[in-house]
Amino acid sequence: MFSSMYQATGFKRAIILCQEGKVEEAEALLKSLQDEFLAVCEENEALKNQLSEVADVLDLAEKVQFDGQKYWLMDAGEQKGPFCQVCYDRDGLLVHLQEHDNHWECQSCHGLYLRTQEADPMRKPKSNVRSTLKKTIPLFLEREMG
Template sequence: MDPVTTTVAVMTGVTQAINITKTLKELDLKLNEAEGKLKLADLYIALSDVKMNVADLKAAILDKDDEIKQLKEQLQLQDEMQYNGVFYFRALGEKKDGPFCAQCFDSEKKLIRLHNYMSGWWECKTCDSRYEEDVNSGAQRRANTRVAIDYDPLDY
């Protein structure tokens, strides 16, 4: 049940409980005891419904709070990420963490750390993307992404 519907149900249940209580108060003492017990049973049922609806409302609010927290964390991560043309780095104050795979972050928002498997070469162990870093200029370029690699520099 969505929070608006649950709130309406809670208010309806509270109104019923109040009306039943007023009726009990106004009951003529001469009426038979069975009618009073019936009204009390109606009151218990109405209050039980209110209690269940309040619990549903609380669960819905907690779910929304979790969703808001996750969205805030995603926004913060997006703000912290810096792209240098090939790699992603995460800015943490004055420090930079990374490099992270651009393919994995762009497609799935996953921070997968690249591994320097050979001088000037970086590799993602998740998607098999490889990147080459030009040590003379400091520039990087993507070597390939999700493509079967025919040449492995470590293979002689």
């Protein structure tokens, strides 16, 4: 708002300076207006990128489902995953969990998730009583900081 007002008045002043024959002053003014314009363009570009990142995150957030332990991605009716809860919450990254006999393991943070029937959305709990039981706490292992 301020920028465009500044430019509008600045351009008018440049015209007046030209009419008065003060070409050098007009040139200097136009140069500073150009700098201002480029800065505004840059800011606009940055805001556009930010906006599209936010849109992507929101889009992803709509497709991600939490089963009480892990995340699953619903994409075009297809269920993908599961993904690590810790990595997604902390970094916004969907990290595939590796399947083991009794647990899932994150290759990134090495978090472990016990495999429970209830925790799989494919096999939904039959009653609300059971769904409150499914809140098994994941067995996290802290990521070793190198």
